[in-house]
Each structure stands twice: as C-alpha cells, then as structure tokens.
Amino acid sequence: MTRLKSKSKKKTRTVIGRSKATRQRARPSKNKIAVDDRHVGSSKLSGIGQGQGEPWDQGSLTPERIRSVKKNIMAQRRAQRRRMGEVRTASEALSYEIDQYKQVLDRSLLQLEVLHKLPAVAWTVTRHGSCDFVNQFYLDATGLSADYCTAPLKTWRQTPSDLPPFLSALHPDHKERVSRIFWDGVRSGGGWTFEAPFRHADGSYRWHFDRAVPVRDARGKVLRFVGSSSDIQELRSERDSLVDRERHLLAIIDGSPNPIFLKDPDGRFLLVNSEFERITGVTRNQIIGKTEDDLSKLREAGALRTNDREVPRSGEVMIEELATTDIGLRWGAVQKFPIVDRDGRIYATAHITTDVTARKRAEEHLRLAEDQTRLILDSSLDAVITIDTRDTITGWSKSAEDIFGWSCEEAVGKRIVDTIIPMQYREAHSRGCEHFLATGEGPILNRRIDIMALHRAGHEFPVELTVTAIQLESWHFTAFVRDLTDKRRVEEALRGAREELTRVTRLTAMGQLSASIAHEINQPLTAIAANSDTCLHWLSTEEPDLTKARTAAQRLANDARRASEIIARIKALMNKTPVEKAPLDIIDAIRDVMKLTQEEFRKHRIATLADLHESVARINGDRIQLEQVILNLVLNSIESMMLVEDRPRTLSIRSRVLDDRMVEISFHDTGVGLDSTVVDRLFDAFFTTKHNGTGMGLAICRSIIEAHDGQISATPGAPFGAVFQFSLPLQMDHE
Numbered sequence: 001m002t003r004l005k006s007k008s009k010k011k012t013r014t015v016i017g018r019s020k021a022t023r024q025r026a027r028p029s030k031n032k033i034a035v036d037d038r039h040v041g042s043s044k045l046s047g048i049g050q051g052q053g054e055p056w057d058q059g060s061l062t063p064e065r066i067r068s069v070k071k072n073i074m075a076q077r078r079a080q081r082r083r084m085g086e087v088r089t090a091s092e093a094l095s096y097e098i099d100q101y102k103q104v105l106d107r108s109l110l111q112l113e114v115l116h117k118l119p120a121v122a123w124t125v126t127r128h129g130s131c132d133f134v135n136q137f138y139l140d141a142t143g144l145s146a147d148y149c150t151a152p153l154k155t156w157r158q159t160p161s162d163l164p165p166f167l168s169a170l171h172p173d174h175k176e177r178v179s180r181i182f183w184d185g186v187r188s189g190g191g192w193t194f195e196a197p198f199r200h201a202d203g204s205y206r207w208h209f210d211r212a213v214p215v216r217d218a219r220g221k222v223l224r225f226v227g228s229s230s231d232i233q234e235l236r237s238e239r240d241s242l243v244d245r246e247r248h249l250l251a252i253i254d255g256s257p258n259p260i261f262l263k264d265p266d267g268r269f270l271l272v273n274s275e276f277e278r279i280t281g282v283t284r285n286q287i288i289g290k291t292e293d294d295l296s297k298l299r300e301a302g303a304l305r306t307n308d309r310e311v312p313r314s315g316e317v318m319i320e321e322l323a324t325t326d327i328g329l330r331w332g333a334v335q336k337f338p339i340v341d342r343d344g345r346i347y348a349t350a351h352i353t354t355d356v357t358a359r360k361r362a363e364e365h366l367r368l369a370e371d372q373t374r375l376i377l378d379s380s381l382d383a384v385i386t387i388d389t390r391d392t393i394t395g396w397s398k399s400a401e402d403i404f405g406w407s408c409e410e411a412v413g414k415r416i417v418d419t420i421i422p423m424q425y426r427e428a429h430s431r432g433c434e435h436f437l438a439t440g441e442g443p444i445l446n447r448r449i450d451i452m453a454l455h456r457a458g459h460e461f462p463v464e465l466t467v468t469a470i471q472l473e474s475w476h477f478t479a480f481v482r483d484l485t486d487k488r489r490v491e492e493a494l495r496g497a498r499e500e501l502t503r504v505t506r507l508t509a510m511g512q513l514s515a516s517i518a519h520e521i522n523q524p525l526t527a528i529a530a531n532s533d534t535c536l537h538w539l540s541t542e543e544p545d546l547t548k549a550r551t552a553a554q555r556l557a558n559d560a561r562r563a564s565e566i567i568a569r570i571k572a573l574m575n576k577t578p579v580e581k582a583p584l585d586i587i588d589a590i591r592d593v594m595k596l597t598q599e600e601f602r603k604h605r606i607a608t609l610a611d612l613h614e615s616v617a618r619i620n621g622d623r624i625q626l627e628q629v630i631l632n633l634v635l636n637s638i639e640s641m642m643l644v645e646d647r648p649r650t651l652s653i654r655s656r657v658l659d660d661r662m663v664e665i666s667f668h669d670t671g672v673g674l675d676s677t678v679v680d681r682l683f684d685a686f687f688t689t690k691h692n693g694t695g696m697g698l699a700i701c702r703s704i705i706e707a708h709d710g711q712i713s714a715t716p717g718a719p720f721g722a723v724f725q726f727s728l729p730l731q732m733d734h735e
Contacts, residue, residue, distance in 0.1 A: 121229035123166060125212065127222045128153055129186045131166040138229070142169040143201035171197040171205055189214050189222040195232065206233040259353040262339065267291045270348055383481040389474055391415045391433060403463075403483045405456030416479075422454045437475065445469055450484065461485045532556055581708075583618045583731055586626065586663060587655060593630045594653075600638055604649065611654040616663050617730045621708045626728075629701045629712075633667045633724050636697070640671025640722065647720070658727060662710075666725035674714060674722045682714050701726075 121138040125131050130153040139146060149166035156165055161179045163170070170178055174196040185192030191212040197205040212227030253260050259276040263269055269287045277283055287294075339348040383403045386395030396411040404411075404420050411419060417426050436442040445467055453463040462484040470476050535552035538545040590612065601608055634651070641649040652668040674682070683702040698714075705712040705726045712726040 121208075123149075123227050123229075125164065125186070125225040125227065126153075127186070127189075127224055129157070129164060129183065131164045132224070134166050138166070141200055142198065144169065169199045171199065185212065186225070191225055191227075195236075198229075206231055207236045208232060256352075258355075259351075261351050262348045263351070264348055265346065276353075383479075383483075385416070385420075385479040385481065387416050387477040387479065389433075389437060389476075391417055391430075393419065394476075395478075400481070403481065404453070419456075420454050420481075422452055422460050425451070436469070442467070442469065453481065462488055528556055528560055581620055581622050583620055584623050584626070585616075586619050586621075586665065586728065587612045587614060587616055589623055589627050590630055590653065590655075590665065593627055593634060596631070597634050597638070600635075601651075604638060604642055606638060606641055606649040606651055609650060609652040611652070613655050613657070616655055616657060619663065619708075619728050620731045621728065622704075625704045626708070629704050629726065630665075632697045632701050636724070637667055637669035637671060637722075640673075641669055644671055657730070661730060662727045663730055664725055664727040666723055668717055668721060668723045670717070670721040673720050674716045676716060679714055679716070683712065 119137060121141065122135045123131055123138060124133040131150050134144075134146060134149045138144075139149070144166065149164075151165050156162060160183070161176070163175060163179050163182060167175075167178065167182070178194055178196050181192050181194045191214050193209070193211045195207060195209050198208050199205050208229045209232045210227060210229045212225040214222045215224050215226055216222055253271075254273045256273060257275060259279050260271075260273045261269060261276050262271040268289055268291055272284045272287060333354045335352045335354075337350055338346040339350055340346050383400035384395065384397040385393060385400055388394050393411050393414055393416050396406070396408040398408075400411070401407055406419060417429055421429055432442060432444070436445070444465070448464055448466050450462060451465050452460045453465075454460055464482040464484055466480040468478050468480075470478065532552075535549050535556060538549035538552060590610075594608065594610070600606075637651050641651075647670055650670050652666075654666050654668070656664050658664055683698045702712050705728070708728055710726055710728040712724070714722060714724050717723045
C-alpha cells in the first residue's frame with residue numbers, strides 16, 4: 001500500500017515509536033555496552049561459551065566475544081527498527097483507509113441529500129421486497145411517513161400478495177394487478193414497470209409510471225432494486241385524447257361514402273374502409289399486408305402500381321381515373337397523396353376514390369368543366385405559413401407564393417411583420433406575440449377571422465386567417481390564409497343577382513295584378529273625368545257658380561293625387577331600388593297591398609277578414625321589400641282558393657304583439673291546404689308545388705324576413721287551408 005506523506009504520518013510516529021532524543025540516549029557508545037545490552041549479551045554469551053546454568057567468567061570476556069555481542073545487539077536493533085517501520089506503515093495504511101472511508105461516507109451523505117431533494121420520486125427495495133428508502137419528494141407527494149414506508153417485512157406481509165407500505169397509496173382497483181407485477185419482478189430479479197393511479201396528499205389520484213431495475217454484485221446476485229416514479233397524468237390525458245382523435249378519424253374514414261385505402265411504398269395495403277370492402281368484395285383481413293397481385297379480384301388495378309410508387313418518390317398529390325367491370329362499367333376518380341411522418345419521410349400513400357360514372361357518361365363539355373373546376377380548386381388552396389418565436393418566416397407554401405407574390409426563397413428568413421401584415425396591424429401583432437410568449441394566451445389563436453393582408457406589390461386585400469400554436473422545443477406558429485378577394489367579388493355578384501331576382505319576382509307579381517292595377521287606376525281617372533266635367537259645367541253657366549266649381553276642382557285634385565299615389569306605389573314595387581331601412585307602419589303597408597289586390601279578391605269571390613291592431617308600434621325595415629312579402633303571401637292564398645267550391649273562400653289577416661318585442665302577422669286562407677310532408681321544404685329555393693311555379697317566391701320571402709331579423713313559417717290550417725305567418729322585431733323607444 002502506498003505510503004502517505006501527511007500530518008497524520010508524523011503524529012503516528014510520535015505515538016507509536018520513540019522520539020529522537022530518546023533514541024539517542026538509548027544508543028550505546030562505541031566503547032561501552034549498555035547495561036541492558038550487556039545483560040542480553042552476557043546471557044547470550046553465557047549460553048554460547050559455557051554450558052547452561054554456569055556462572056559468567058569475567059576473564060573470558062575477550063575482544064572477539066565483545067565484538068560478537070555487539071554484532072548480536074546491532075542485529076536486534078535492526079530487527080526492532082524493521083518492526084517499528086512495519087508498524088508505521090500499517091498505521092499509515094490505516095489512516096489512509098480511514099480517510100477513504102470518510103470520503104465515501106461524505107459522498108454517501110451528499111447523494112442521500114440529493115435523493116431527498118430531487119424533484120422526483122425515488123426509492124429502493126431489498127431483494128426480499130421490503131422498502132428500505134424513500135425520498136422526501138415521495139413522502140411530500142403522498143403524505144406518508146418514512147417509518148411507515150420502510151417498515152420491516154414481517155410487520156406488513158401477512159399474505160403472499162400483500163404490497164409494501166410505500167405502495168399503499170395505490171388506487172384500490174389496481175392493487176391486485178400491481179401486486180402480481182411487483183412480486184413477479186422481485187422473484188425473477190428483473191425488476192418491474194407499471195402504470196397506475198396514486199393517491200396524493202390532497203386526496204386526488206394521479207397516474208404514475210413506476211420502474212425498478214436490479215442492482216447486482218460482481219457475481220450477478222441481486223442486492224436490491226432501485227426505482228423511480230413519474231407523474232404521467234397530463235401525458236396520459238394527451239395520449240387518451242390522441243387515441244380518441246385517432247378513433248374518431250378512423251370512424252370518419254370508415255363512414256365515408258368513398259372508398260379509402262392506404263398503401264406502403266411497396267404497394268401493400270395498410271388500411272381500407274368499409275366502402276372499399278363493399279365495392280371490391282374483399283374483406284380487410286384478406287387484403288391488409290398484401291398487394292393487388294395477391295388477390296385476383298384486384299388484378300385489373302395492377303396498372304396503377306407504377307403511379308402508386310411514383311407518389312412516394314415525387315411527394316405530390318396525384319389524381320387518376322380507373323374503370324372496373326366488377327359491378328358493371330363504373331368510373332372512379334382516385335386522389336392519391338403521400339402521408340409523411342414527423343421527420344418528413346413518406347411511409348404511405350393515401351387513396352380516396354370517388355364514383356364519377358355519371359360525369360363520365362355526360363357530354364364532353366361537362367367533363368371539361370369538371371376538369372376546369374378541379375384546376376381552379378387546386379390553384380386556390382390556402383396558403384400555409386410557419387413562423388418561429390422571433391417572428392421569422394420558416395415555411396412558405398406554393399399557394400403563399402401565388403397569393404402574396406413573394407417566392408419561397410425571398411420570404412423565408414424575413415420577419416412576417418415586414419412582408420404580409422399591413423401597417424395598421426403591425427403594432428397589435430407585435431403586442432399579441434409578446435403577450436402570448438408571456439402568458440400562453442392569444443385572442444386570435446384557433447379562430448377564423450377576416451382581415452386585410454398586404455401583397456408584395458403594396459396593395460391590401462381581404463383574407464381569412466387561422467393561426468395555431470405548437471410547442472416542440474420552442475413555440476412555432478402556423479398561419480392558414482385563404483384569399484377572399486374572389487369570394488368577396490362573387491358575393492357582390494350574388495347579391496346583385498339576388499336583388500335582380502327579387503325585382504323580377506316583384507314584376508311577376510305585378511303582372512298577375514294587372515287587372516287589379518287597371519281597376520285601381522281606373523277609379524280615380526273616372527272620378528277625374530266626372531269632376532272635370534262638373535267643374536266645366538258650373539263655370540259655363542250664365543252666372544258661374546264658383547263655389548261649386550271650386551268644390552269640383554278640389555275633388556278633381558284629390559282624385560289626381562290618389563292616381564299619382566297608386567302609380568308611385570306600383571313604380572316603387574317595379575323599380576330596382578336599393579334597400580333602405582327606415583321606421584314604418586307595417587299595418588299601413590298591409591292596407592296598401594290590400595288596395596292593390598282588391599280587384600283580385602272581387603274577381604275570385606274571396607272575402608277578406610282583417611283583425612289588425614292600429615296601435616302596433618312601428619318597425620324598422622325596407623317598405624318595398626316587406627310589401628313584396630305581403631303581396632307574395634296574399635297572391636299564394638288567392639291561388640290556393642281559386643279551385644275551392646265546397647266552402648267559402650276567405651282570407652283572414654291578423655296581427656298581434658309578442659312579449660312587447662315582436663309583431664306577428666298571419667294569413668289564414670281556406671284553400672287546398674298544405675301537405676305535412678312538404679312544409680319543411682316550402683321555403684327552399686327552387687322547391688314548388690305549383691305546376692308552373694319557379695320555387696323562388698317563398699325563398700325570397702324568407703331571405704327578406706331573415707334580413708330584417710325576423711322569422712317566417714307555414715303550417716296546415718284548421719280545419720282546412722293554410723296559415724303563413726311572419727314576425728318582425730318592434731322598434732324600441734331608444735332606437
């Protein structure tokens with residue numbers, strides 16, 4: 001053992017050996033023999049020169065004998081010094097071992113302290129199954145005591161399946177399962193792993209992952225088990241959520257009306273849905289893991305194998321058409337696209353098949369239109385942009401190039417605030433990013449919002465924006481951007497078409513009222529003629545009667561104004577005027593429509609019953625549009641009663657106020673009534689029960705009423721006929 005040069009070495013010499021002064025005093029001179037030495041030497045000489053027990057003869061002390069004695073003494077001293085050196089060496093070795101032991105003890109105490117303060121559960125179990133150590137983190141988490149957890153084996157194991165006290169926090173429903181895993185791991189010496197819920201000090205149960213590994217000696221014998229426990233509650237919740245999402249996704253795929261299947265790069269089937277099984281007549285158990293060549297029913301699809309393998313190589317979406325004769329000549333459009341893993345490697349190709357037989361059998365221009373539509377859809381895919389926490393663009397899709405005018409090479413590496421965000425939003429964007437990084441919350445995350453974006457050319461345009469945040473090593477943001485420019489343009493055109501259709505519908509209704517309109521206008525015109533003759537008569541007498549002439553002229557002016565008002569109402573209904581909402585009296589609007597249609601009522605012998613409350617508050621709306629709704633409903637009621645002969649023809653119009661917030665107008669006729677099977681579809685566009693109807697009248701009525709924040713409905717009348725009613729919000733006093 002290596003000799004240590006330390007202070008302990010000097011101290012050890014002082015205690016065990018003799019001091020230098022003592023050794024010098026004890027050292028004999030060259031010419032003298034110490035008393036003790038002489039005794040030793042004389043006894044030895046006595047034994048050498050004489051027989052045992054004989055007295056020492058002083059005369060026999062010759063120089064040779066003295067030298068011999070001295071030689072023996074020196075040998076004894078050398079042996080003594082050698083023994084003292086061995087004692088010193090042993091002392092130094094013992095001191096070194098004590099130091100080593102202290103260092104090991106200090107490290108053990110430090111490691112024990114680290115284990116206790118480790119922010120994770122740690123414990124050890126003897127090879128017999130009893131716990132001999134648990135750290136403080138476990139004790140704090142479960143509320144158990146160290147003495148309880150490390151109780152001796154004989155105090156708690158009454159049956160072979162009993163668990164150590166440190167596992168008593170397990171949920172009761174899992175103890176039997178964990179007991180088998182624990183004792184099997186102890187007996188086999190291989191350790192154990194399990195997942196189970198543990199009760200925490202606050203009384204709640206949280207899922208943990210426990211793992212123990214054996215510690216063995218040089219011969220492989222198990223000394224003890226060292227284990228740890230990790231809280232996996234959030235991880236398990238996320239895993240369960242992922243499993244649920246996967247199950248929902250598989251349910252959606254399996255419930256799809258289109259055949260869907262996945263293949264690996266070698267053409268082997270990985271997944272097929274129920275529609276695929278139905279069409280091909282092959283079950284998923286027969287086809288999973290096999291190729292088309294393995295199944296005779298799918299040999300006709302062998303021509304697609306080349307392109308199946310081309311998709312993984314190119315990584316692009318492919319659309320193909322194929323024909324099959326298994327169930328007659330059918331055509332299907334197969335959309336193929338690669339499925340990539342987290343590292344971007346393609347591990348499968350997805351196929352979605354759509355039956356396009358009807359399209360293939362249509363005229364050639366329909367096929368071309370379908371191709372054009374598909375090309376438009378392909379070119380209008382949403383832009384996908386990825387951003388890091390420094391607001392730097394890290395990903396830029398092809399659609400983003402088309403939408404914003406920046407190429408991928410130009411955009412990646414730039415700050416998004418300097419590229420596509422208009423000036424008026426940049427400060428808010430920066431504040432929102434800082435707020436999210438500080439709190440993890442963002443007001444626009446996972447929502448669809450309409451906002452303006454900035455093109456490279458400098459102009460702004462509307463987009464639909466959705467932003468999601470994903471945390472990997474750091475936060476990453478993904479923006480899905482859809483260009484709304486074309487959509488807004490189409491909406492504007494559709495709005496114009498709807499307004500034009502509404503006007504055409506009004507013109508159609510006015511055409512049906514031509515007789516009533518002529519009668520309505522004819523009355524004031526006839527009165528105008530009569531009053532003008534009367535006025536001329538009173539003025540042409542020898543003594544003109546100015547008073548009567550003035551009265552006749554006044555009646556003539558009133559009739560002229562009446563005719564003008566009728567013509568103005570008709571012109572307003574027929575003209576293409578913009579929507580203008582203003583306070584109006586809905587009862588007055590009903591009376592105006594009834595005046596226009598009174599000739600139709602007379603011609604078809606229809607009686608009208610009006611129960612209208614004059615005190616109904618005004619509403620806020622467009623008078624022309626609401627009069628069109630009333631006119632359509634009145635004309636529909638007239639048409640439904642034209643063929644009725646077995647009962648009186650009556651139209652009842654009533655108004656009532658609902659909860660001081662809404663006014664309800666109902667039209668109850670005694671016509672042919674409504675079939676209960678079509679009531680829910682009456683207001684659908686292009687649905688009609690008339691032989692020559694367009695199906696747009698009631699649809700326009702619904703759109704007008706809903707644009708006024710109201711509701712419209714229809715029900716079969718009692719005992720016959722039909723009831724159409726609509727409700728509109730009243731104008732509040734503060735409006």
